[in-house]
Amino acid sequence: MAVVILLLDGSGLRGFKAPAFAKTLERSERLRRRRSIEKTPTMWFGSLRGGGGGYGATGIVKNVLVRYFSRERAVNVRKINPKVPMQEANSIAQSLYDVIKQHGPLTVPNTWIQAKDSGINGLQSKTHMKIMLKWMRGRKMLKLFCNQVGNSKKFLHCTLPEDPQTEQSNSQPEIKLQTRKSSSKKKKRLSKKTAGKGKK
DSSP, rough: EEEEEEETTTTEEEEEEEETTTHHHHHHHHHHHHHHHHHHHHHHOTTTTTTTSSSSSHHHHHHHHHHTTTTTOOOGGGGOOOOSSSSHHHHHHHHHHHHHHOSSBBHHHHHHHHHHHHTTTTOHHHHHHHHHHHHHHTTTTTEEEEEEEEEEEEEEEOOOOOOOHHHHHHHHHOOOOOOOOOOHHHHHHHHHHHHHHHHH
């Protein structure tokens, strides 16, 4: 009794007897895939009809969806547990805030060095300090920004402005914006009136 293997490809159904033709079948399938890839001029956007070994529009969409849904969600910094009682967390946060405000934007290692030098009570380790910095970002005490120089990136913590409205009003005068544009008909009328007055 012979077992029949059915394959579905672009040409339709084909039947082969197993196991004698199993290896030949695999080889021919590999060759067919290789030839279809070689025929496409560009691997990514060569054929939009869906063929070409997964390089068509459906393959691209599938790859994008897989990459998007395989990413981890960002940590919700508002819900971070500071690992200490709230009063102690507030005192640690205030002292870290003062250190960062005094020494300017700092990276995490530099913040740890400055925190050790200033003798902040309650910090158990560098990891605990990182948790506290995230907790402070969630409470809008700190801001994290990236400074990129060439291929290297540095992530720096800085303090947010305490009262941004007063600083902006002192530094810049109020600018009046023109919200409505005068129509071209009004401009023509005005130009005709001024031209008429000049002739008299």
